[in-house]
Amino acid sequence: MLEPNYRKLICELLVQFYHLGWATGTGGGMAIKNKATGNIVMSPSAVQKERLKPHNIFVLDRDAKVVEPGIVTDADTLGVLTKQLRLTACFSLFMACFEVHSSTGCVIHSHSKNVALVSLMFEDAVEIAGLEMIKGISGHSNIEPCVIPIIQNTPQESQLTARLQRALEQYPTSFGVIVRGHGIYVFGENWQAAKQHAECYDYLFATIIEMRKLNVGQSNARLFQTQYFDRFPVRTADIEHDDDRVIADTAEHEQHPHYALFLVHTHPFLARCRHDMKPVPMIRSLVWQSHDHSVLMINQRIIPQQFGTVRCHTYQDMAHHIQTMTIRGAPAIGAAAAYGMALAALQFQKQQKGSDTSTNSTLTEFVQFMKMAKSTLDASRPTAVNLVWATNRMQNILNECVKLVLQSSTAASSQWLRDLTQILLTEAHNVAQEDIDICARLGINGSTLIESGNGILHHCNTGSLAAVCGGTALSAITCAYYEGKDIRVYVDETRPRLQGSRLTSWELSRMRIAHKIVVDGCVAHLLSHGLIQCVIVGCDRVARNGDTANKIGTHTAAVVAHEYGIPFYISCPVSTIDAECTNGSQIVIEERSHAEIKQIGSVCVANADSDCFNPAFDVTPHKFITAFITEYGICYPPFTKSLGQAVKQHRQETHQRQREMVRKLSIRNGIHHGNSNTRTNGAKL
Numbered sequence: 001m002l003e004p005n006y007r008k009l010i011c012e013l014l015v016q017f018y019h020l021g022w023a024t025g026t027g028g029g030m031a032i033k034n035k036a037t038g039n040i041v042m043s044p045s046a047v048q049k050e051r052l053k054p055h056n057i058f059v060l061d062r063d064a065k066v067v068e069p070g071i072v073t074d075a076d077t078l079g080v081l082t083k084q085l086r087l088t089a090c091f092s093l094f095m096a097c098f099e100v101h102s103s104t105g106c107v108i109h110s111h112s113k114n115v116a117l118v119s120l121m122f123e124d125a126v127e128i129a130g131l132e133m134i135k136g137i138s139g140h141s142n143i144e145p146c147v148i149p150i151i152q153n154t155p156q157e158s159q160l161t162a163r164l165q166r167a168l169e170q171y172p173t174s175f176g177v178i179v180r181g182h183g184i185y186v187f188g189e190n191w192q193a194a195k196q197h198a199e200c201y202d203y204l205f206a207t208i209i210e211m212r213k214l215n216v217g218q219s220n221a222r223l224f225q226t227q228y229f230d231r232f233p234v235r236t237a238d239i240e241h242d243d244d245r246v247i248a249d250t251a252e253h254e255q256h257p258h259y260a261l262f263l264v265h266t267h268p269f270l271a272r273c274r275h276d277m278k279p280v281p282m283i284r285s286l287v288w289q290s291h292d293h294s295v296l297m298i299n300q301r302i303i304p305q306q307f308g309t310v311r312c313h314t315y316q317d318m319a320h321h322i323q324t325m326t327i328r329g330a331p332a333i334g335a336a337a338a339y340g341m342a343l344a345a346l347q348f349q350k351q352q353k354g355s356d357t358s359t360n361s362t363l364t365e366f367v368q369f370m371k372m373a374k375s376t377l378d379a380s381r382p383t384a385v386n387l388v389w390a391t392n393r394m395q396n397i398l399n400e401c402v403k404l405v406l407q408s409s410t411a412a413s414s415q416w417l418r419d420l421t422q423i424l425l426t427e428a429h430n431v432a433q434e435d436i437d438i439c440a441r442l443g444i445n446g447s448t449l450i451e452s453g454n455g456i457l458h459h460c461n462t463g464s465l466a467a468v469c470g471g472t473a474l475s476a477i478t479c480a481y482y483e484g485k486d487i488r489v490y491v492d493e494t495r496p497r498l499q500g501s502r503l504t505s506w507e508l509s510r511m512r513i514a515h516k517i518v519v520d521g522c523v524a525h526l527l528s529h530g531l532i533q534c535v536i537v538g539c540d541r542v543a544r545n546g547d548t549a550n551k552i553g554t555h556t557a558a559v560v561a562h563e564y565g566i567p568f569y570i571s572c573p574v575s576t577i578d579a580e581c582t583n584g585s586q587i588v589i590e591e592r593s594h595a596e597i598k599q600i601g602s603v604c605v606a607n608a609d610s611d612c613f614n615p616a617f618d619v620t621p622h623k624f625i626t627a628f629i630t631e632y633g634i635c636y637p638p639f640t641k642s643l644g645q646a647v648k649q650h651r652q653e654t655h656q657r658q659r660e661m662v663r664k665l666s667i668r669n670g671i672h673h674g675n676s677n678t679r680t681n682g683a684k685l
Contacts, residue, residue: 006032006034006041006057007041007054007055007057007059008054009032009191010030010032010041010043010052010057011052011053011054011056011057013030013191013195014028014029014030014043014049014050014052015049015050017030017049017108017110018049018050019050020112020202021111021112021113022108022110022111022112022198022202023049023050023110023111024111025048025111026045026046026047026048026049027049027111027183028049028109028110028111028183029042029043029044029045029049029088029090029108029109030042030043030106030107030108030109030191030194031043031088031090031094031098031106031107032105032106032191033098033104033105033106035105037062038061038062039059039060039061039062039067040059040060040061040062040064040094040095040098041057041058041059041060042057042058042059042060042087042088042091042094043057043058043088044056044057044058044070044085044086044087044088045085045086045087045088045089045090046086046089047085051076053076055070055071055073056070056071056072056076056085057070058070058085058087058088064095066087069085069087070085070087071085072084072085088109089156089157089158090109090157090185091158092158092161093107093109093157093158093160093161093164093185094107094109094185096161096164096165096168097164097168097185097187100165100168100169101168101187102415103189104187104188104189105188105189105190105191105193105194106187106188106189106190106191106193106194106195107185107186107187107194108185108186108187108194108195108198109183109184109185109186110183110184110186110198110202111182111183112183112184112202112205114202114205114206114209115178115183115184115201115202115205116181116182116183117205117209118178118205118208118209119150119178119179119180119181119182120180120181121208121212122150123150124149124150124291125147125148125149125150125171125290125291126147126148126150126178126205126208127145127146127147127290127291128145128146128147128204128208129142129145129146130142130265130266131204131207133200133203133204133207134146134200134204136196136197136199136200137175137197137200137201138175138188138189138193138197139173139426139429140173141429141433142266145287145288145290146204147171147173147174147290147291148171148174148176148177148178148184148201149167149170149171149174149177149178150177150178150179150180151163151164151166151167151177151178151179151180152179152180153179153180153181153182160179164177164179164185169418170293171290171291172418172421172422172425173290173422173425173426174290175187175188175194175197176197176198176201184198184201186198186201247308247309248308249299249302249306249307249308250306250307250308251305251306251307252307253307253510255307256307256308256309258296258309259307261287261296262283262284262285262287262298263281263282263283263284264281264282264283264284264436264469265281265282267281267282267436267440267469267470268440268443268444269282269440269443269470269475269478269479269482270282270482272444272479272482272483273482273483274482274483274484277482277484279482279511280510280511280512282464282469282470283298283464283465283469283507283510284436284464284468284469285297285298285300285327285329285332285464285465285466285467285468285469286298286327286332286335286336286339286432286468288339288428288429288432289311292313293313293343293346294311294312294313294343295311295312295318295336295339295343296309296310296311297309297310297311297312297321297326297327297336298327298465299326300325300326300327300328300465300503301324301325301326303465303502303503303506304502304503304505304506304509310326312336312339312340312343313343314343314344314347315340315341315343315344315347315373315376315377316376317343318336318337318339318340318343318377319340319376319377319379319380320380321336322336322337322340322377322380322381322387323380323381325497328381328461328465328466328499329461329462329465329466329467329471329538330384330385330386330387330466330472330538330539330540330541330572330576331386331435331438331439331466331467331468331472331573331575331576332465332466332467332468333380333381333384333386333387334384334386334387334389334390334431334435334575335390335428335431335432335435335467335468337377337378337380337386337387337390337391337394338390338391338393338394338427338428338431338432339428339432340373340377340391341370341373341374341377341390341391341394341395341398341424341428342394342421342424342425342427342428344369344370344373345366345370345420345421345424345425346421346425347369348365348366348369348370348417348421349417349418349421352417362417363402363405363406363416366417366420367398367402370395370398371395374391374394374395377391378391381590382588382590383540383541383549383587383588383589383590383616383617384540384541385540385541385542385575385576385577385578386540386573386575386576389575389576390431390575393427393431393654393658394424394427394428394431396658397423397424397427397658398420398423398424400658401419401420401423402420405419405420427658430657432468433468435467435468435469435573436467436468436469436470438573438631439467439468439469439470439471439472439475439573440470440475441631442470442471442472442475442476442571442572442573442629442630442631443470443471443475443476443478443479444479445476445629445630445631445633445634446473446475446476446477446479446480446536446569446571446629447476447479447480447483447485448634449476449534449536449567449569449627449629449634450476450477450480450485450487450534450536451485451533452484452485452486452487453486453487453533454485454487454488454533454534455487455488455489455490455526455531455532455533456477456487456488456489456490456532456533456534456535456536457490457492457523457526457527457532457534457535457536457557457561458473458474458477458489458490458491458492458500458504458535458536458537459492459494459500459535459537459550459551459553459554459557460494460499460500460504460537460538460550460551460553460554461474461494461499461500461502461503461504461507462474462475462504462537462538462571463475463478463503463504463507463508464507465503465507466503466538471507471538472538472539472571472572472573472629473536473537473538473569473570473571473629474504474507474508474538475571476536476569476571476629477489477513477536478511478513481511481513488514488515488516488531489508489513489514489515489516490515490516490518490526490531490532491504491505491508491515491516491517491518492517492518492519492520492522492523492553492557493517493518493519493520494520494551494553495520495552495553495597496596496597496614497596498600499551500517501517505517520553520556523556523557523560524560527560527561527563527564527566528564532561532566533566533567534566534567534568534569535557535558535561535566535567535568535569536569536571536629537550537551537554537557537568537569537570537571538550538570538571538572539554539570539571539572539576540576540617541576541578541581541587542570542572542576542577542578542628542643543578543581543582543583543584543586543587543622544577544578544579544580544581544582544583544640544643544644545582545583545584545622545639545640546622546625546628546637546639546640546643547583547584547585547587547619547620547621547622548570548584548619548620548622548625549584549587549589549617549618549619549620550570550617550618550620551616551617552615552616552617552618553618554617554618554620555618555619555620555621555624556618558620558624558625559624561624562623562624567626567627568624568625568626569625569626569627569628569629570620570625570627570628570629571628571629572628572629572630573630573631574630574631574632574646574647574649574650575650577643577646577647579644579647584619584620584621585619587617587619589615589616589617589618589619590615590616590617591613591614591615591616592614592615592616593614594611594612594614596614597612597614598610598612622637622639625639628642628643630646632646632649632650633646
């Protein structure tokens with residue numbers, strides 16, 4: 001008898017699913033694929049699943065032909081009158097999961113009541129964030145949204161196949177597809193993963209239902225990134241899925257339909273908050289929208305007068321918004337550029353829809369397309385090293401995966417493009433999540449340099465708007481405030497684009513942190529009168545010796561601080577350190593439009609005939625810098641040594657993490673089917 005262990009396992013699991021309410025009546029079922037033989041073991045249809053025995057289970061070969069049917073004996077009590085069992089009605093849907101995601105080893109069909117209820121509460125997809133159980137879904141974190149698509153039910157289960165296939169292709173990161181009013185199909189690389197995914201999804205759905213019953217979606221922490229709880233009865237589709245509908249900018253940020261999507265309620269700073277303080281949720285600069293494969297970003301050009309968003313569907317969109325400073329700040333544009341590379345892969349995949357991609361020429365075209373996308377993104381802002389660091393990181397992992405494709409049987413199929421696109425999107429999510437984690441460590445490390453009673457000078461904007469969430473220099477101020485330290489914050493306006501008076505003041509006001517805006521020329525006055533005890537700024541590129549490029553005016557503040565003996569700190573992730581750059585003279589300084597000096601908004605404030613010189617950055621020599629605040633701790637002089645050690649540690653961690661991710665994702669996505677040696681040969685990131 002073929003696959004006896006899997007037959008027995010299905011029977012045991014279906015008993016568990018029966019007691020969970022997933023396989024009651026004659027509903028529900030599952031299939032397990034033996035990856036060694038290609039055989040598939042599948043439950044029968046229209047029987048009481050908790051009473052199944054191993055001989056009732058069907059076995060199919062790799063071509064989906066029944067090689068051993070399920071049979072009924074006189075001793076069976078399955079609730080059927082015939083001894084001829086039928087293959088499950090889910091057959092074509094199970095096979096679709098195996099075919100679309102070639103690494104799938106098990107599919108579970110559940111008739112859970114929680115699934116049925118949640119399917120009636122949303123339109124096209126359920127989107128959840130902020131719950132720890134999301135980590136149980138492969139490739140997901142509790143910060144990034146977990147999205148499960150919903151398809152409409154049909155009179156016959158077999159009629160659902162085309163809809164399920166489309167959902168699997170449109171939502172490549174999901175491990176489940178919900179059928180409205182019916183149930184859910186959940187899959188994983190083996191039966192353990194599929195079972196874990198099914199359990200986690202059901203927990204999340206049950207929590208959504210309880211949240212709705214308790215009406216805590218509006219008053220408590222926003223755990224779910226969906227408009228359903230905040231704007232009932234408006235559903236997710238009404239707000240997020242109608243891309244033809246223009247969402248108008250609003251005068252008050254809390255009135256904007258998208259605002260709640262950017263809130264972060266689970267953050268290390270909030271956990272450090274004094275018991276007598278009521279913390280304000282953190283905010284993030286961009287979010288991934290799974291329903292239409294786009295990046296939604298806060299439009300930083302119009303803050304604080306208005307709040308609005310822009311949506312990027314292509315890498316060209318992303319490059320444009322980076323160049324025009326719709327999104328800005330070194331860590332933020334690094335994450336944006338990573339998503340730009342993922343968008344490029346999705347663009348190419350969309351362009352190839354319906355075409356034969358099972359040729360080496362198509363793979364070559366894909367590689368060239370991605371190089372063009374990288375070049376376009378790199379050119380959008382030349383000074384910030386995080387941008388090129390992020391696109392290099394994406395290019396490195398792409399190169400490694402292309403090697404794996406060429407070594408495997410996947411190159412001769414259409415699966416490789418879907419696989420590589422998914423891997424690049426996952427890596428972009430990783431870049432964003434790592435930035436959140438790093439900025440939290442920057443804040444905690446930086447807060448140790450701030451004492452209660454300190455006056456702090458801040459230049460430009462280095463908060464959540466300049467990163468994915470949390471920020472660099474401003475994160476130290478935020479963390480110190482939530483820890484209960486009595487601080488005075490002075491924010492210089494930062495001409496010519498006023499990032500300080502517009503963006504930093506808006507962020508501080510949101511968090512109810514008291515501050516004063518001062519003109520740029522006030523720096524010497526503040527320091528000479530003893531109002532400032534430390535200066536904390538961010539940066540866009542750090543040379544190996546510690547020379548630092550940052551927003552124009554940073555050099556001035558550093559010289560004045562040095563003159564008055566005031567500590568001058570640079571807060572930056574190690575990814576901002578350019579180890580290939582020996583000193584500041586090698587840093588290219590971006591020059592921007594004269595209009596930025598001559599105009600404030602649309603109002604002309606300068607003589608129209610005058611010429612202008614508008615460098616966006618200056619370079620502060622390392623001798624004026626007291627220390628660098630990094631995710632690995634505080635780096636003091638000599639910077640060549642201390643920064644070099646931090647870079648080395650960062651490279652080792654990134655190298656190991658990427659190698660492990662390539663290995664896991666290549667297995668999960670079925671990029672190759674060779675032995676373990678084949679998986680790692682030639683792997684150089």
